Amino acid sequence: MAQTAAIGTGVGRRTSPRRLTAAHRDWIAGYAMTAPVVLGAIVFVVLPLGAVFWYSLHDWNVLANSFVLAGLDNYERMVADPGLRSSLLASLWFSVGLVVLNISLALALAVLLNQKLPGTTAFRTIFFSPVVVSLVAWTIVWGFLLQDDGGINGFLRLLGIDGPNWLRTGPTAMLAVIVVQVFKNVGLNMILFLAALQGVPEDLYEAARLDGAGAWRRFRSITVPLISPTLLLVSILTIVGSLEVFAQIAVLTGGGPGSSTTVLVYYLFQQAFRFNDFGYASAIAVLLFGIVLALTLLQWQTRKRWVFHEN
Amino acid sequence: MHHSLSRHRRTALVGIAAVAALLLAGCSGGAQPSQSESTGPVDLRMTVWTADETQLGVFQKIADAYVADNPDKVSSVTFETIPFADYTTTLTTQLAGDNPPDLAWILESYAPQFVASGALVDVKPTLEGTDGYEYDDLLDSSLALWQKDDGLYAYPFSNSPFGVFVNTDQIAAAGQPNPADLVAEGKWTYDAARDIAAAAAKASGKQGLVVRDFDYKVWENLATIWGGWDAEPWSEDGKTCEFTKKPMVDAMTWIHDAIFDDAAMPGPGTTADFFAGESAMTITQISRASALDGSFGWDLVPLPSGPEGQQNVIGQAGIGVFAAGEHPQAAADFLAYFTNPENAETLAAYFPPPRESLLNAETLAAANPKLSEDQLQAVVVDGIQDAETKPSHVEFARLEDTVRASLDALWVPDADVKAVLASTCDAIEPLLAG
Numbered sequence: 001m002a003q004t005a006a007i008g009t010g011v012g013r014r015t016s017p018r019r020l021t022a023a024h025r026d027w028i029a030g031y032a033m034t035a036p037v038v039l040g041a042i043v044f045v046v047l048p049l050g051a052v053f054w055y056s057l058h059d060w061n062v063l064a065n066s067f068v069l070a071g072l073d074n075y076e077r078m079v080a081d082p083g084l085r086s087s088l089l090a091s092l093w094f095s096v097g098l099v100v101l102n103i104s105l106a107l108a109l110a111v112l113l114n115q116k117l118p119g120t121t122a123f124r125t126i127f128f129s130p131v132v133v134s135l136v137a138w139t140i141v142w143g144f145l146l147q148d149d150g151g152i153n154g155f156l157r158l159l160g161i162d163g164p165n166w167l168r169t170g171p172t173a174m175l176a177v178i179v180v181q182v183f184k185n186v187g188l189n190m191i192l193f194l195a196a197l198q199g200v201p202e203d204l205y206e207a208a209r210l211d212g213a214g215a216w217r218r219f220r221s222i223t224v225p226l227i228s229p230t231l232l233l234v235s236i237l238t239i240v241g242s243l244e245v246f247a248q249i250a251v252l253t254g255g256g257p258g259s260s261t262t263v264l265v266y267y268l269f270q271q272a273f274r275f276n277d278f279g280y281a282s283a284i285a286v287l288l289f290g291i292v293l294a295l296t297l298l299q300w301q302t303r304k305r306w307v308f309h310e311n
Numbered sequence: 312m313h314h315s316l317s318r319h320r321r322t323a324l325v326g327i328a329a330v331a332a333l334l335l336a337g338c339s340g341g342a343q344p345s346q347s348e349s350t351g352p353v354d355l356r357m358t359v360w361t362a363d364e365t366q367l368g369v370f371q372k373i374a375d376a377y378v379a380d381n382p383d384k385v386s387s388v389t390f391e392t393i394p395f396a397d398y399t400t401t402l403t404t405q406l407a408g409d410n411p412p413d414l415a416w417i418l419e420s421y422a423p424q425f426v427a428s429g430a431l432v433d434v435k436p437t438l439e440g441t442d443g444y445e446y447d448d449l450l451d452s453s454l455a456l457w458q459k460d461d462g463l464y465a466y467p468f469s470n471s472p473f474g475v476f477v478n479t480d481q482i483a484a485a486g487q488p489n490p491a492d493l494v495a496e497g498k499w500t501y502d503a504a505r506d507i508a509a510a511a512a513k514a515s516g517k518q519g520l521v522v523r524d525f526d527y528k529v530w531e532n533l534a535t536i537w538g539g540w541d542a543e544p545w546s547e548d549g550k551t552c553e554f555t556k557k558p559m560v561d562a563m564t565w566i567h568d569a570i571f572d573d574a575a576m577p578g579p580g581t582t583a584d585f586f587a588g589e590s591a592m593t594i595t596q597i598s599r600a601s602a603l604d605g606s607f608g609w610d611l612v613p614l615p616s617g618p619e620g621q622q623n624v625i626g627q628a629g630i631g632v633f634a635a636g637e638h639p640q641a642a643a644d645f646l647a648y649f650t651n652p653e654n655a656e657t658l659a660a661y662f663p664p665p666r667e668s669l670l671n672a673e674t675l676a677a678a679n680p681k682l683s684e685d686q687l688q689a690v691v692v693d694g695i696q697d698a699e700t701k702p703s704h705v706e707f708a709r710l711e712d713t714v715r716a717s718l719d720a721l722w723v724p725d726a727d728v729k730a731v732l733a734s735t736c737d738a739i740e741p742l743l744a745g
Binding site (some may be wrong): 259 | 400403404406407424425428429430452526552578579580581582634635666709712716717719720722723
């Protein structure tokens with residue numbers, strides 16, 4: 001439906017733009033407002049993902065400047081690579097340790113600091129402060145503390161305990177990296193849990209008390225179900241974060257001793273930036289993406305069984 | 312007409328965008344090098360790992376003089392510092408990002424990898440063809456690592472010998488003999504160094520002998536000790552593992568015992584900076600002398616002798632011109648100027664050159680006020696002659712990581728040295744076989 005409008009004396013008449021309906025305007029406004037995010041996602045997520053997949057189909061040696069189509073060779077190589085298997089195992093140990101320790105400690109701290117006791121604000125600040133500290137600076141300081149003659153063993157010696165050389169033996173090195181990471185990020189999860197806990201109606205606890213429910217029963221039957229959406233969010237974030245750990249490994253252990261702390265991302269880094277094997281590294285990156293995607297979807301699907309009152 | 316795009320059309324557009332994105336990304340990666348030479352004056356970029364303002368100032372002064380003489384060829388030369396720990400990785404990343412420097416320092420361990428890959432330009436014709444360059448003055452032994460067929464793929468810019476810095480105060484306090492005296496008497500051996508270090512560590516409560524930058528990761532720095540046993544990690548052709556050969560087993564046993572039995576060397580996870588007065592001796596390159604601040608008495612002596620005699624070891628840095636750079640010929644021309652006899656003498660203040668005519672104590676003393684002519688003669692001039700370079704290999708990066716991981720089992724008190732070295736060979740033999 002074209003409309004015309006008189007201009008001036010009506011000597012000239014020209015066609016005016018089609019008047020937009022409210023639905024059109026909403027449609028345009030919606031897309032205009034989401035465009036920056038969508039464009040950002042395309043440029044910084046979709047494009048790199050596509051590029052990495054494209055690279056993974058190539059044999060790309062940067063030094064030799066060769067970029068040759070290799071089909072699925074890099075994926076076949078992954079199947080037979082013992083180094084990759086070892087790094088997947090290291091990632092599994094790291095993730096299990098981090099997720100269990102981080103979530104349980106964060107929840108315990110949140111429950112503790114949700115009490116109306118003096119000093120809780122100060123403790124919340126103390127536990128949250130590592131989150132805003134530079135990751136590399138935090139890790140370097142812990143590196144000094146964990147040395148054989150470092151602060152941790154110095155403290156243990158005061159207690160009459162001869163501490164291990166934390167970063168030089170396989171089991172303690174992995175444990176050390178996990179603990180350093182837990183202390184770095186537990187404050188963030190704690191704050192998320194605190195926010196969720198403060199949304200739990202007090203009258204539910206009152207009713208449970210009147211019914212004779214103890215503290216553990218109240219926690220299990222009221223607190224956990226009511227904060228389950230936050231539990232889902234925290235578990236997804238923590239699991240994905242645990243699979244992406246890199247700086248702590250690079251600074252604290254360099255993947256050692258042996259290859260005990262060579263997690264998947266560190267192995268990927270070695271292949272790409274140490275060995276100049278960018279095609280194979282890209283294939284590992286695709287594998288990592290697949291693992292993260294699968295775990296996230298799995299958690300999302302299982303939420304129906306344990307997450308309550310979802311909006 | 313419907314006011315919005317149909318679902319099918321939207322899907323098609325998204326698909327087209329994704330395919331375009333993939334193609335764009337694919338085309339951008341692994342791009343072929345830009346070989347075009349600009350005809351006008353160009354800007355050159357050289358990566359280095361020094362952040363020393365004085366050294367960078369000397370570089371820039373030479374570069375500015377070149378630009379002033381050749382305004383039609385080069386308009387500027389920029390020196391870009393990349394920290395040593397990440398140097399090769401960052402350089403590789405720049406290559407991967409299609410942003411290579413025109414020239415770069417290259418660590419000797421990676422020399423075969425860079426030379427064999429074809430990443431570098433043959434600079435020999437340019438150096439030989441530059442008036443007054445005196446190519447024949449370059450020591451053949453210094454060039455060896457950077458040659459392929461008849462070409463030279465980097466100029467061995469720095470030839471820094473390893474020596475032993477001694478904290479004479481700590482050693483005297485422990486009642487131990489002065490290493491310089493032992494050198495004069497021909498008794499400066501690794502066993503003597505171990506005994507002095509153990510005694511000094513015990514007396515001072517600090518550390519004894521530190522192989523600087525080893526830190527139980529950079530194992531190739533132990534080559535400064537292996538030399539005395541005539542040991543090598545792999546054969547000269549790079550195809551056979553030699554970790555299980557007797558010289559290496561004996562050398563590694565000596566190192567293990569010095570650490571865990573004699574406490575002459577700091578154990579894993581223990582830090583000690585010689586230049587902060589935290590150890591009695593350190594094996595490092597002479598360029599570290601600049602870190603001495605006079606807070607304790609010190610001396611510099613050559614590497615000790617082992618059972619197979621004394622072996623000098625040097626670390627090298629080469630300057631190469633990248634084939635993938637934008638201006639390889641202009642970069643090679645600048646390299647010829649940067650390293651000509653006159654500028655090599657200026658740079659000798661910090662980087663012992665590969666030029667025979669400049670390798671004398673008088674020249675080096677003029678630029679190294681902290682070191683005496685005797686020290687320079689014994690450690691630098693004599694140290695470069697017949698010296699071995701640190702281990703290198705065309706697959707060095709993979710070998711370095713694999714050996715590091717295998718040797719981790721050695722750095723515990725009750726390690727079975729032979730078994731660990733055997734497993735090290737098992738781990739690297741596939742890499743050596745190519």
